[in-house]
Amino acid sequence: MSKDLDKPARAESGNIPEHIAIIMDGNGRWAKQRLLPRFAGHTKGVNAVNKVVEACCNRGVRYLTLFAFSSENWRRPPEEVSLLMKLFRKVLVLEINNMCQNNIRLKIIGDLSKFDTELKQLIQNAEEKTAANTGLTLTICANYGGRWDIVNACNELIRDGLDQDSITEEMLSSKLSMAYAPPPDMLIRTGGEARISNFLLWQMAYSEFFFTDTYWPDFDGKSLDEAIASFQKRERRFGRTSEQLLESSE
């Protein structure tokens, strides 16, 4: 590890990403490596979520967005899908007090219409209970797909009765399911794959990507610090030149 990476991310507290999005991947392979059923990896993955949420609170991250279940994950064996739904229900019930104690506002985004009534009710309760919290905004993406989000936003604009050629980028952004948050400054994907898998397609136009081989159940506060340290070494130019950035900071 380089000297720079060794430096705790907290050292540069002024440049903590405001919004971190994570594709939590590698649960199945984590379990397989230990000759355990895939589900053991998902259960262990919940511990990693707790660790990373705590780390984000401590480091002053404002928004943490976690990809928990994609619109494509229904293609998995039915037993795995049903166990994942059960785990989701359990987390919603067990973690809600913890979230309130830590001033966390919980949001769940995705096509929730596909969930059963009980789960929809739990989601609504969890959001309502934490709605007034002012600390970290934790968004869980469940039955989420970036394409679904964009199509949904377009349909809402049409429903509003907009004229042809009148749609702007700002208007479309305002109809996305995460319109309450700025776009992610950084995307982390664990588990060794280097793809987006239909996550926040629109909002990732200028996110900094950080891919790590670490399987999600092994990801913790230290891993997060490494990602943040990498983010802090990058120059975000948004189309401009380095010289222009230097000039504007003088």
Ligand code: IPE
């Ligand atoms: C991510 O881990 C969790 C979900 C997609 C629900 P995986 O289950 O995809 O783990 P791998 O990729 O098979 O190791």
Ligand code: IPE
């Ligand atoms: C992406 O992981 C979705 C989540 C982490 C919820 P997958 O494991 O489903 O992604 P692919 O299928 O390998 O691209």
Ligand code: MG
């Ligand atoms: Mg996977």
